[in-house]
Amino acid sequence: MDYVYGPGKNHLFVPGPVNIPEPVIRAMNRNNEDYRSPAIPAMTKTLLEDVKKIFKTTTGTPFMFPTTGTGAWESALTNTLSPGDRIVSFLIGQFSLLWIDQQQRLKFNVDVVESEWGQGANLDILAEKLAADHAHTIKAICIVHNETATGVTNNLATVRKLLDHYRHPALLLVDGVSSICALDFRMDEWGVDVALTGSQKALSLPTGIGIVCASPKALEASKSAKSVRVFFDWNDYLKFYKLGTFWPYTPSIQLLYGLRAALDLIFEEGLDNVIARHSRLGTATRLAVEAWGLKNCTQKEEWYSDTVTAVLVPAHIDSTEIVKRAWKRYNLSLGLGLNKVAGKVFRIGHLGNLNELQLLGCLAGVEMILKDVGYPVTLGSGVAAACAYLQNNIPMIPSRI
Amino acid sequence: MDYVYGPGKNHLFVPGPVNIPEPVIRAMNRNNEDYRSPAIPAMTKTLLEDVKKIFKTTTGTPFMFPTTGTGAWESALTNTLSPGDRIVSFLIGQFSLLWIDQQQRLKFNVDVVESEWGQGANLDILAEKLAADHAHTIKAICIVHNETATGVTNNLATVRKLLDHYRHPALLLVDGVSSICALDFRMDEWGVDVALTGSQKALSLPTGIGIVCASPKALEASKSAKSVRVFFDWNDYLKFYKLGTFWPYTPSIQLLYGLRAALDLIFEEGLDNVIARHSRLGTATRLAVEAWGLKNCTQKEEWYSDTVTAVLVPAHIDSTEIVKRAWKRYNLSLGLGLNKVAGKVFRIGHLGNLNELQLLGCLAGVEMILKDVGYPVTLGSGVAAACAYLQNNIPMIPSRI
Amino acid sequence: MDYVYGPGKNHLFVPGPVNIPEPVIRAMNRNNEDYRSPAIPAMTKTLLEDVKKIFKTTTGTPFMFPTTGTGAWESALTNTLSPGDRIVSFLIGQFSLLWIDQQQRLKFNVDVVESEWGQGANLDILAEKLAADHAHTIKAICIVHNETATGVTNNLATVRKLLDHYRHPALLLVDGVSSICALDFRMDEWGVDVALTGSQKALSLPTGIGIVCASPKALEASKSAKSVRVFFDWNDYLKFYKLGTFWPYTPSIQLLYGLRAALDLIFEEGLDNVIARHSRLGTATRLAVEAWGLKNCTQKEEWYSDTVTAVLVPAHIDSTEIVKRAWKRYNLSLGLGLNKVAGKVFRIGHLGNLNELQLLGCLAGVEMILKDVGYPVTLGSGVAAACAYLQNNIPMIPSRI
Amino acid sequence: MDYVYGPGKNHLFVPGPVNIPEPVIRAMNRNNEDYRSPAIPAMTKTLLEDVKKIFKTTTGTPFMFPTTGTGAWESALTNTLSPGDRIVSFLIGQFSLLWIDQQQRLKFNVDVVESEWGQGANLDILAEKLAADHAHTIKAICIVHNETATGVTNNLATVRKLLDHYRHPALLLVDGVSSICALDFRMDEWGVDVALTGSQKALSLPTGIGIVCASPKALEASKSAKSVRVFFDWNDYLKFYKLGTFWPYTPSIQLLYGLRAALDLIFEEGLDNVIARHSRLGTATRLAVEAWGLKNCTQKEEWYSDTVTAVLVPAHIDSTEIVKRAWKRYNLSLGLGLNKVAGKVFRIGHLGNLNELQLLGCLAGVEMILKDVGYPVTLGSGVAAACAYLQNNIPMIPSRI
The missing domain is CATH 3.90.1150.10 (Aspartate Aminotransferase, domain 1)
Structure with missing residues (x-):
């Protein structure tokens, strides 16, 4: 085999x-369960609460999509933006490139700021663009916190400072796939509007959960965002959150137990x-x-x-x-x-x-x-x-x- | 825990x-692996070949999306159709209802044929619609093979007969979520263009793989389909199939080994x-x-x-x-x-x-x-x-x- | 496989x-560990304390041998008796027969009280023997609580009453293999001197732990018992209990974690x-x-x-x-x-x-x-x-x- | 947990x-089974055949006791020797010391040949003893192939040469606990009469199987050996081997599957x-x-x-x-x-x-x-x-x- x-x-x-820690492998070593029984919603509730801690947010709303990082990207974009929206996006390596490709195929107007591979996002150019954008045509800044292809970590605090400095209302969308739960990441403090990660990275799980966390401002934006979406729609989740059943479609029972165990280990270590x-x-x-x-x-x-x-x-x-x-x-x-x-x-x-x-x-x-x-x-x-x-x-x- | x-x-x-069989639980009880090493593509190749057998197709092309049945639906629709396309869809229970809701939100022009819950798809009305559609405005027939909410199995052979009888070129898209691998399903014989299922159903795996199988005609349709898609795009997969690396983004290693074991058990039983x-x-x-x-x-x-x-x-x-x-x-x-x-x-x-x-x-x-x-x-x-x-x-x- | x-x-x-419960299978799904690190003794301590509860004893001393029920039998006998000792033993089915065979091969003088298969131990004959044994030549009564071959449960309370009635000092050795943790068993109340069970029975674990529990009187008897023993010797365990390292030789790490989980489930259910x-x-x-x-x-x-x-x-x-x-x-x-x-x-x-x-x-x-x-x-x-x-x-x- | x-x-x-390899952990991740169904004997048969390969014997008879190395020692000694028998045993470290302690408690007449810890068995003294023993009072040579406490590997080929040189009929009993399946070990070539190992050593399994392999000469010796034994008696196993059910008492189903997997890995590697x-x-x-x-x-x-x-x-x-x-x-x-x-x-x-x-x-x-x-x-x-x-x-x- x-x-x-x-x-x-x-x-x-x-x-x-x-690498998946043994206690997490053990926690996932199980049969399926009825996700409509009281057990799974009870566990899901603790997960949604606890997963916010790894984003360092108290005001964000997390969504745990049965998908990969690529799906999490798509969810972040389609729930907050409409086709034609101008976004500034930084190309610094393969994964930012792929995200930009997705942004373009989703019909956004992508203003690409390219750096040599091995360098971080060019925030000087961002400053210029923000300074020039009196009309607030820029709807979102899309940035990869940690570019996995080149080993480059961008400075998100500075991005926030620039947005604040220019009092620019653009959303800040962050790919935290290879950073969250490993690098210092502060969703609330840095005013990140959508942050996302995948279960198979620093959470040390199998692939299969794309975690997207939305700020109140992002949730507000989702009400008017016109990008077509169904599977990745936050709104379906929010409906089921209200019902207390949490899942618009079948989650992986195993990954939920695995996530519970993974978070427990992370909190035990601190x-x-x-x-x-x-x-x-x-x-x-x-x-x-x-x-x-x-x-x-x-x-x-x-x-x-x-x-x-x-x-x-x-x-x-x-x-x-x-x-x-x-x-x-x-x-x-x-x-x-x-x-x-x-x-x-x-x-x-x-x-x-x-x-x-x-x-x-x-x-x-x-x-x-x-x-x-x-x-x-x-x-x-x-x-x-x-x-x-x-x-x-x-x-x-x-x-x- | x-x-x-x-x-x-x-x-x-x-x-x-x-229920997941013990040998499958065992097969998934493992650490992550590098999906870019030669091992995973070698295994993926056997999976893509063998998974066709459960659809009873030799000409179809399978895609194993890291998603659920809902995602598989979305992939089937967005790869073959363009916004505004007219489709005929049968409402006979909760799952067909949800699929229709998705079809509408994806901006298709859905011609809903409703039956009382507990009845099958009304194929007489389909016949009428096909007979009347000289202009071939109907681009696809969407039908749930087995409606899980009411325990109703539709007769797909008859749908194919009607399409053939009226020489109608509409695509035939089938939700086989609670049928494939359990009920008699014959993709090639019945001329199904897209069939799909989810791993947590008759395959007896955890949730997490949405398998979509496309006929040559569906693949052809995907070239001109204008629905926006990235995560669910067949084309990205086809590119990686050609490269022999198979995966445009990270699959679940555990589910791949699980699928291998599940298929082996199915073939052992016959x-x-x-x-x-x-x-x-x-x-x-x-x-x-x-x-x-x-x-x-x-x-x-x-x-x-x-x-x-x-x-x-x-x-x-x-x-x-x-x-x-x-x-x-x-x-x-x-x-x-x-x-x-x-x-x-x-x-x-x-x-x-x-x-x-x-x-x-x-x-x-x-x-x-x-x-x-x-x-x-x-x-x-x-x-x-x-x-x-x-x-x-x-x-x-x-x-x- | x-x-x-x-x-x-x-x-x-x-x-x-x-059947092993899933949480126990999970708990055992692990790599080996150094049994001389502080972790295993810490866990063993809780096991020795908690395992007494399933015997309903507070005064007994448990030993968890890496063996089967047959080994547990041997440990019970060789630690309390000397070759030539007269013991009364009841033959009521295949497992009592096998125990008697062991008793004879260990060179005890076995006074076999046979019943028809399907009947319980003949306690009338026991009463006679005790009544007649003024010289206290009977050193032990050996009885199977539940004969697995015929589905017969013996009445241990009556055995104790007879011993008390005749003020007979014989040790009471009980095979509780298919009873303890499933049937009402009261070591202290019934004055059982050695009780034993195997992990693969009501504890619902794999085979591999033979649990032997000795009363203070049995421990005392072990000091003078002349039967040759090394692997099954209580004394080696007692030495390591004092050292706080608990194990004279390597235990199964997996079974220890399994036993911990099994006991937790039993106590959770009550x-x-x-x-x-x-x-x-x-x-x-x-x-x-x-x-x-x-x-x-x-x-x-x-x-x-x-x-x-x-x-x-x-x-x-x-x-x-x-x-x-x-x-x-x-x-x-x-x-x-x-x-x-x-x-x-x-x-x-x-x-x-x-x-x-x-x-x-x-x-x-x-x-x-x-x-x-x-x-x-x-x-x-x-x-x-x-x-x-x-x-x-x-x-x-x-x-x- | x-x-x-x-x-x-x-x-x-x-x-x-x-360390246990992942495929072996997986193989053991299972429920119990009826060991009297045809499945377990069928698997046991392959194990008994294959386990001989790791001893490099074709003429030996293996026994897989549900025990540890200490139990395997006991089985080797009690099946081949009688109380009072003279044996030569080498004390070179903690594990040879423990074995000698067992030999003495089992009432053999142990002729201890001590070396400084860090040195191998003193084979010159063995030579002297063999040379002097015209009456063949030495019934067995007991030697630890690899003393785990000091990291000393003894030269078994030389021991055999000495026995042959002096045409001495003493049995050669070898503790191969930390050698077999890791060091070069040749049961047949070196004329080893009983060799033994434990599952948790080079076989890379959990603790729980003590494997004892007996030469035809050792089997012959077991017929007259007077040491008391029941649990560790080869004869009970031989009876069940003949019946084709293989097990005189309940084996660990999990360890049998684990051993199957472990042997498969060893043979795959070579x-x-x-x-x-x-x-x-x-x-x-x-x-x-x-x-x-x-x-x-x-x-x-x-x-x-x-x-x-x-x-x-x-x-x-x-x-x-x-x-x-x-x-x-x-x-x-x-x-x-x-x-x-x-x-x-x-x-x-x-x-x-x-x-x-x-x-x-x-x-x-x-x-x-x-x-x-x-x-x-x-x-x-x-x-x-x-x-x-x-x-x-x-x-x-x-x-x-």
Whole structure:
């Protein structure tokens, strides 16, 4: 039943889907249930309440769509905008590119602000556009918090500041797919109108829930948004929320129990501790990359991502070969370079339910692969650099002190 | 972690989500994997090939969307039709009603043919409409093969005959959610253009895959269909099929392995044996209902459904009370009456990976509940009627002979 | 990976191993752990405390051996007795026979009190022996609380009364394998010195833990017992109990978590409610047998077992054929007749995590099988009799009211 | 339900119980079954046949006891020997000590040959004893193939040579608990009479099966062996083997399916490849230890163990502190020093279903812990040494080439 078995654990370091913790796998190991019995609504109620915490919102309304991140994008856009609406969107890598493609196919008037891949969103241009938009033709700003293809984290606080500075009423729609629950994300504080993530990222679940969280302003916008939508319509959910049955169509029972378990683990660890752990993993990875004498695809420190690191390889090396060898020889799954950076970068995903020793095993593996493909790395150098930092910074596990 | 635990197994007899066989639960009990490694495409290839068998098609192209039946509906419609297109759609119960609601919200010009709930689609009216439509303004016929709310199975062969008789080019779109893999369904033979089902029905999986199968004619139609779509767009899938990577966005690894296991079980039993088993379960249920002196919501034998039986209760009894007691006292999950038949019917789902003794336990439970709510049933009468039939008709389990 | 798959659930009605509840299966679905870390001792401590509750003892000392019931027997005997010791032991069926065989091979002087199979222990003879034993040569009374082969429950309270009446110091060793956690069992009240059970019986776990509970008097006896023992020695456990590490050798991590979950479910339902549920299941089964016109192997009502019913078949029918057909045609697992009653009885196990509708499915199946093999049963008769009783006696599920 | 949860995977590097591969966890994720149905004997038959392969025997008879290694020891001894029999047994560490303790408590006349902990069995003394034993008073040689406490592997081929040289008929009883299925073990070639292992070691299962394999000579010996035994008696098994039902008492259904899956994985990888993988893991670990400037508890290369490495720490460091920190800070489980080497060594278990990157994560962790406790290790040094070797020696995963 297993395809291409290899001995020992698979070392899963793609930036999604990520490792699922055992307690979550256990929680999902179950038969179906009637979702119209009192049990599922009772559980759903706790989920809707608790899921807001990972967005750091008290005023938002969450929707848990049986879909992927792509579906969550579509839900965010179609519920708040009408065909022809002008939106400003930042193209900084493959996932922002795909979102823009979706925006265009959904018939919005997309004002694309492009950056070189490896750079963050160009907020200077945003400032200019906002300054110039006295008529408020811009209906929404669409921005990916963390571009998974290049390992670039955008500064959302600044986006909010600019909107406030220019008193611009545009909605702020944020793709938090590879950030929420791993990076510092503050929906209410940053005035994010729609934020979204997917279950298979930092929540460490299987794929299958696209969580979309709408601010009161976004909900208001949904009343007049003319984009055609049915499956992704918030309004159907809101109707069932009022009825207390919560689901306009059948949810995955297993994923609901899994989400319950995943949130319980996150709260047990503490969301801020989870974020701090990701910071440690990100820093350790970057120190290793530096020790190997390689460059981070992310061009400036301000954009460094704590969930994924895209590593540039020397011109004579094909990064695809690195990813292939990782899987074929070391049972290690790394992320490919995509589109413009195909062959040029490989990616180490370090998000989700992951600890430092898991990462160090991966880094040791990368060193051997680099040597395999002819890059003159000093074996142990990256691990040493990472350990030097980690040994000073890993906290005791609170439950075990 | 479990809500409202009761001793022993839950007896799950809602018409979806249904019981998942243990080997399928086992197959899904796993960590995430990189869906871009060679393993997942290799498995996906076998799934796409094998899933066609349950539609009985060799010429169709299947799409396995990470969504529910509602999403599968949306995909079927938006890929083949343009806003304003005239479609004929049959309203015979809650699920056909919901599909029609979706059709209207997607801006099609829906020509609704309504029947009394408990009756099948009115094909005489279809004949009239086709006869009158010399200009071929009707672009599609939308029909639910098995209406889950009333337990009515429509005659698709007749629909095809009518279309052929009038040489009408309208597309034939079929909701097979509670039929495919349980009832006799023949996509190619009946000239169905789009057929769809959901994983949590007769496939006996968790919710999360909406399978849509398109005929060559439907694929052709998709090239000119102007409905806006991105997440549900077949074209994105077709692109990735060509690349051999298959997935435009992240699938659920667990559901893919689950589908592999589910199909393996179905093929081991034999699809025709699966269908015969459903026929036995349906017949046995109807015999019990008759023995209880109750009426089937389905008004004529030609429409009897082998996947769900909606049982009419006497006027002085509230069927909702029956469903509540079933759960609260007997750990039995029955289906509620919906919308027009709320309070008037309760439903016994008998589809998916289910055997006769499971059904008999359910029927015995229903007898006790009927007595609980004051209906003068003769205890044992329904079980006796069902057993008299089953004892003559259950085959030996082939692997155990 | 599955042998001889059949559609739907297997209906498991052998008197062990029994159905495992889903939450327990989930709890065991895990990797190994270091049993010397602080986690496992912490959990073991709660288990040792809680397991005493199912024996209804506060003064006993439990031992959880990685073994089966047969091993638990051996532990009970070798820790309390010396070769040559005279013990009185009751032969009333296959399992008491096997225990006696073990007692003899362990070199005790076994005074066997035999009853016809289907009768309980002959306590009149016990009374005589005790009365005559002024020299207290009898060191132990060995009795099976519930003989699984014939469905006979012995009266332990009477045994205790006799011992007290004759002020006899013999140890009272009880096999509670198919009784504890299902039948009323009172270690302290009845002055049981060693009681034992196996995890795969009413605890509803996999095979693998033999739980032996020793009274202070039994512990005292273990100090001078000369039977050779190492693996089954209580003393090794007691040493590790003092150290707080609890395990002289490696336990099954999975079974410990499973036992934790199993006990949690039992306490959630309430041990007395669990016992009452078994009484309902036993009564319902016997009513069905009566309605079928068949005889219970158990000859008197006072010995009726609420965990297993052995059904006598007419002389011209081979009960083995019934068990074979159950499995081959109905995916139903019944218990064979063993040894003296082979071919003459089949057994319905109704113990563990089981509810009434599960049992009714089994009873309906048995009716069909009886018809299959030529017994003129009235289909529905047993189910009707069982339902008539159950419908008046099943309580609401407390968590769902 | 989880005790002392920590984020990410637990890094399990105790020398047992070891990591269970996911396919095996899946295979065991199931309800109980009737072990008297045809399915379980059919599967058992394949297991008994296949399990012989991991002992490299064609003439041996395997027994799969529901017990631990300690129980397997007891079975090996009591089935082949009689109280008072003289046996030669080697004391070289904690596990040989425990076995000797058992031998003595089972009333054998144990001729103990002691070595300093860290050394192998003193075979010179064995030679002397054999040479002197013209009367063949030595009935058995008992030897631990791999002493788990000190990481010492004994040379069994030499033991056989000595026995042959002196034409001595003593039985050769081997504890293969931490060797079989990981180290090169050749039951037939080395004339081993009884070999045994436990499921939680290199087979990578939960605890619960003690596998004992008996040569024809051992089976012959069992006919006259007078040690009292019931639960562990081979003869009961042999009776049921003949009947084709295989089990004298209830086995763990879950472990049987687990063993089936475990063997399938081992044969898929190839037993010799499994052994080669352990050799790589052992070599890599020893290179790391050397690079750290620490000593291996094992005093000579000829005794180096490829399944466990016991690392000596400098006198001023308490190795217990290392193990505690590993668990409390790094979610890493290492083995404690036991008895004579308590506080002096910590142990890295590197056996079972484990790959190189897992080991490297562990080694990186150990480096940080060494620094934590004040040992002046060069971070990265051990990993570098291990990688330098591994990068040249890891083969491609055959299924992925």
